Amino acid sequence: MTSVERTDVLIVGTGFGGAIAAYHLAAGGAKVVMLERGPWLGTDDFEHDYKLGSSYTRIFDFVVGDGMSTLGGNCVGGGSVVYFAAMPRAPRFVFDRKGSIARRMWPSAITRDTLDPWYDRVAESIPITQQGWEDASYSGGLWAAACNHAGRTANPVPAAVDTTKCTNCNWMMAGCRFEAKQSLLFNYLPAALAHGAEIKPLHEVQKISKNEDGDYRVHYLRVDDEDYRETTGSGTIDAKIVVIAAGAAATPVILQRSEATLGPMPHAVGRYFSGNGERLNTAVLNEDRVRDVLGLDRGDGLAYAANQIGKGPTVANWDRLDGSLPEYSRYSLEQLYFPPGLGTILALTGGADPSWFGPDKKEMLARWRSWLIIFQMIEDDNEGVFGPPPERGNADRLSQQMLGIGRLSYKPTLNTSAAWAMADADVKDILERDGLATVTPWTNDLVGAYTVHPLASCRIGDDPHTSALDDGHELRGHPGIFVTDGSAVPGALTVNPAMTISALAERAIPGIVRAAQERGVAVTYGAPAPSGATNGRAGVQPLIPALLRK
Amino acid sequence: MRPQTSDDPQTRTMTLEAFADTIIPGEKRSSDDRAIAGAAPGGGAVAAGALELLEWDATGVSGGLDDFARALNTHAQAHTAEFGLPTDDTVPPFVALSYEERSAVVKRLTAPGHPEKALWVSLALFCNMSYDSAAHMSTADAIAAGHPGLTSMGVTTPDADGLWRFPNFSYGRPLAALHPDTTASGSPA
Incomplete structure (x- = not known):
């Protein structure tokens, strides 16, 4: 028998929440181990290939639930490797949202003003390009012209993309082959490794228990590197501090499964899930009208026909991000690309009898190059609830990779449905003007609603009844366990959430460091950005005393 | 002679082909092709390789194909009886249906509330994937071979190294006014 493996800090997940915590704790002197359920791929492993078993299916996970399906990363670097790298900050009004609890859902300590220095810290650590019109893809430009x-109005979206390296191949979800996307593989994670942190890929955490000495024991299964339905062993690691950042579709499942060994979980674990209010519309453009009405021309004889070209979302309409409007009527409308494989089946044909299959759908697919996909992010009602956990992981895996059946149930409330209907009508109004396009929403009848940004399933808040974490991200009733991923975000943000997830993770670090110190770990707070830059650190310094006040 | 069980390979193949052809229809391979209904010109999901993909164990559905085919024929029989449709004992019951009736069965099986919905949606998902992304073969090979789905959708040919690059990607000029409340870093205020 080998001796029990021990570390100071055990981190579950290597996405934004995990990587940020790993870097700061390792840089501060703690021994850090990160467990990642997915594989560890690098630049040369990222393929342009839809074949099952290519990087696209190895690093991307699609979990079908009852009324809501979630898409997320499944690799070292988590969502940062597969996401489209849009990094806007959340608008000011979001932090005053009341949502389903009829009182402010965010902790009183967090506003846009108090979060901005933490956003700045992220922006110094992950290079974010403020894109100009010359960076906007044809599809982004088309969306801007239609909005105009x-x-x-329409805005190029800030993105963690080095536009000098980007080839506009639109394969971002399979990992960036050109090192243009500034994923965590290029900043927080290598910096954490340089400070001695260790990453163990293909280690899927199942549950946590507590030892007699007060340390936590994290139980994992080793996952086969090709067929994720198979496991190849198991083990445990003991730690003084556990940071869970497995993603909002997995973190609550691990905690639910730990209830038998750790004792009761806060009521909000596995409740208040938000899909970030996401929904997609497909516009099929009339190329002649694009030329005649909008005056667009690629210079090669084509007006548009460029669905395949680009780098995910490049332009968004933010006219409804207006704090004076009532809740559930504020949303952004963002041009997006969604690859084939999962990106066409839910699109509905137009006409009197819309269908997701059949001869009309085939004709619609024949016009795929003229598709423009618009991504809505409305304010939903946090109506998602997780049922009892599956046998392992967060889903019963159907395929060897990518596809599984989870336990999330989501029945949209009237608020959510009405907000989607309002946004649908808005997209139609913009894109069907003067015969530009035919617009249809994706169907929610097949796999329910769907989100690429699962949130809020283990959220922060001031009220113990409606939040699983205190405003320092510590799990209520379980000192020394912290959650720093998207599940900590209280609700829908009306914009892409990676920037806010990261800023909240940065903000949680001083409290995690203090908790580690209290458990005898020799660790300090105050590392610079992974690049060595220090402006961000200086910017948050005045906020730290208030953060650490108990 | 009518095959008696869905375990019969020919029955199974014809039934699954007819299902795939309902999702993305195509033209008949020959005048006596019964599995493909011929509801659309050009190759459909069957020509795209739906059966190859379904039979691959990586999908997780390959082990259940006998059951899928058997269940589909049972549903088709019930549908035929319910609507008093003509029967044809020379082919499996689902194959005996017209394209419109096959569609009606698929619509019913994949509608919210149907107890077997998740199974039929997963089968449909892979049929669709065989057409829209040729998930059973390398994408570059599929394009080079004239894969019907990728070709019809207009997916372009990659560079010689199998990677896509689009040097021309932007109209390159301002096309709308910015939102008045945009911050210096390009975010909403």
Whole structure:
């Protein structure tokens, strides 16, 4: 028998929440081990290939639930490797949202003003490009022109993309082959490794228990590197501090499964899930009208026909991000690319009898190059609830990779449905003007609603009844366990959430460091950005005393 | 002679082909092709390789294909009886249906509330994937071979190293006014 493996800090997951915590704790002197359920791929492993078993299916996970399906990363670097790298900050009004609890859902200590220095810290650590119109893809430009034609504004979206390296291949979800996307593989994670942190890929954490000495024991299964349905062993690691950042579709499942060994979980574990209010519309453009009405021309004889070209979302309409409007009527409308494989089946044909299959759908697919996909992010009602956990992981895996059946149930409330209907109508109004396009929403009848940004399933808050974590991200009733991923975000943000997840993770670090110190770990807070830059650190310094006040 | 069980390979193949052809229809391979209904010109999911993909154990559905085919024929029989449709004992019951009736069965099986919905949606998902992304073969090979789905969708040919690059990607000029409340870093205020 080998001796019990021990570390100071055990981190579950290597996405934004895990990588940020790993870097700061390792840089501060703690021994850090990170467990990642997915594989560890590098630049040369990222393929442009839809074949099952290529990087696209190895690092991307699609979990079907009852009324809501979630998409997320499944690799070292987590969501940062597969995401489209849009990094806007959340608008000011979001922090005053009341949502389903009829009182402010965010901790009183967090506003846009108090979060901005933490956003700055992230922006110094993950290079974010403020894109200009010259960076906007044809599809982004088309969306901007259509918005303009309808009397709306449109903005290039800030993105963690080095535009000098980007080839606009639109394969971001399979990992970036050109090192243009500034994923965590290029900043927080290598910096954490340089400070001695260890990453163990293909280690899927199942549950946590507590030892007699007060340390936690984290139980994992080793996952086969090709067929994720198979496991190849098991083990445990003891730690004084546990940081869970497995993603909002997995973190609550691990905690639910730990209830038998750790004791009761806060009521909000596995409740208040938000899909970030996401929904997609497909516009099929009339190329002649694009030229005649919008005056667009690629210079090669084509007006548009460029669905395949680009780098995910490049332009968004933010006209409804207005704090004076009532809750559930504020949303952004973002041009997006969604790859084939999962990105066409839910699109509905137009006409009197919309269908997701059949001859009309085939004709619609024949016009795929003229598709423009618009991504809505409305304010939903945190109506998702996780049922009892599956045997292992967060899903019963159907395919060797990518596809599984989870336990999330989501029945949209009238607020959510009405907000989607309002956003649908808005997209139609903008894109069907003067015969530009035919617009249809994706169906929610097949796999329910769907989100690429699962949130809030283990959220922070001031009220113990409606939040699983205190405003320092510590799990209520379980001192020394922290959650720093998207599940900690209280609710839908009306914009892409990676920047806010990261800023909240940065903000949680001083409290985690203090908890580690209290458990005898020799660790300090105050590392610079992974690049060595120090402006961000200086910016948050005045906020730290208030953060550490108990 | 009518095959008696869905375990019969020919029955199973014809039934699954007819299902795939309902999702993305195509033209008949020959005048006596019964599995493909011929509801659309050009190759559909069957020509795209739906059966190859379904039979691959990586999908997780390959082990259940006998059951899928058997259940589909049972549903088709019930549908035929319910609507008093003509029967044809020379082919499996689902194959005997017209394209419109096959569609009606698929619509019913994949509708919210149907107890077997998740199974039929997963089968449909892979049929669709065989067409929209040729998930059973390398994408570059599929394009080079004239894969019907990728070709019809207009997916372009990659560079010689199998990677896509689009040097021309932008209209390159301002196309709308920015939102007045945009911050210096490009975010909403």
